[in-house]
């Protein structure tokens with residue numbers, strides 16, 4: 001099959017290369033010219049193990065990265081058009097669908113009208129978006145959805161840092177569809193895949209993704225709230241308590257247990273915006289979801305709580321140097337979007353601590369670009385940071401920090417309970 005994929009970010013580049021690996025011919029469209037040039041040059045625009053090798057294998061063979069200027073050619077030949085563009089925070093926590101609708105418009109401007117194609121949203125979109133926004137939008141333009149073209153969703157469950165493995169060894173494929181012809185074409189996209197393929201309604205397909213992300217967010221907020229309860233009562237070894245909790249055989253040794261562990265609050269691109277978006281869409285539909293509301297509010301208060309804890313260790317001398325260990329939102333990734341480290345640093349600055357030095361094994365440059373307003377200093381060497389700081393704060397659980405007690409006797413605030 002021939003497939004056009006809009007957006008070559010974490011999801012779009014992985015999807016494009018994954019489909020190329022399945023043997024499809026893939027055009028990957030990217031509007032960011034710098035990102036496009038990097039990919040065309042055979043480099044990844046972000047850190048993602050395994051994806052680099054897939055890019056080397058498929059670039060110029062089954063995978064063709066292109067700009068919007070070549071869209072016409074790509075869409076003309078495609079059986080399916082996939083949308084993997086961002087759906088960031090919008091007004092009042094709603095998902096911002098601007099990128100998605102602009103990619104849809106770009107598709108419609110070059111779409112061949114004599115060919116049945118399926119437009120498939122892989123971006124995370126709140127339940128009812130396809131049925132209440134996308135289909136009416138296409139119908140207003142005189143398109144007979146289901147007859148002239150199909151519309152579907154195919155949510156993605158990959159984790160950053162494991163994008164390639166999660167895509168290639170997906171545990172399930174979810175297809176939100178409303179007509180049999182689209183379902184058949186999408187089953188063909190995944191015809192070489194052995195995992196279960198579930199064809200469900202459009203709203204169900206969208207909902208499953210939020211069910212997954214909001215459960216993870218809930219587990220994290222639950223764990224963080226429990227750590228605050230424990231700190232308030234006192235005399236409780238929080239890390240030990242959680243590790244013993246994980247020994248319960250009902251967890252089955254699952255990696256899910258890693259979400260039932262306190263830290264700095266959930267961050268990254270997906271959990272914060274998706275939890276807010278599901279709360280907002282349910283609220284608009286007339287239901288005030290109390291668990292989601294409290295999950296969000298617990299997460300929102302974590303940077304303040306952690307900054308207070310750090311301030312307690314640093315003391316009243318605001319000139320002491322605070323070394324922040326870890327700037328990406330999780331180990332194994334250089335993604336700094338919505339990273340808790342930035343929020344904690346911001347809170348420390350509000351408390352008057354301005355002597356802050358950051359270190360991350362891979363994300364120093366990304367962080368500096370993204371959060372230029374925080375105006376902190378950076379250190380490119382782990383041991384130099386330890387030498388330079390008066391107090392050390394672990395904000396991302398990079399494995400290399402686990403030896404820190406052997407390297408220094410300086411005070412350490414282990415916000416990830418990893419030591």
Ligand SMILES: NC(=O)c1ccc[n+]([C@@H]2O[C@H](COP(=O)([O-])OP(=O)(O)OC[C@H]3O[C@@H](n4cnc5c(N)ncnc54)[C@H](O)[C@@H]3O)[C@@H](O)[C@H]2O)c1
Pocket residue numbers: 006007008009010011012029030031032035084085086087099102103106122123124125156157158159160269270
């Ligand atoms: N990052 C994750 O771990 C993850 C996991 C599952 C689902 N998702 C969802 O997938 C979607 C994409 O996430 P991401 O992390 O890959 O985002 P991203 O920001 O890394 O990538 C989006 C890309 O789309 C490009 N783009 C925007 N409009 C375009 C257009 N009209 N034409 C061509 N390119 C365009 C942007 O330049 C950018 O490179 C989001 O809805 C997200 O919630 C993300």
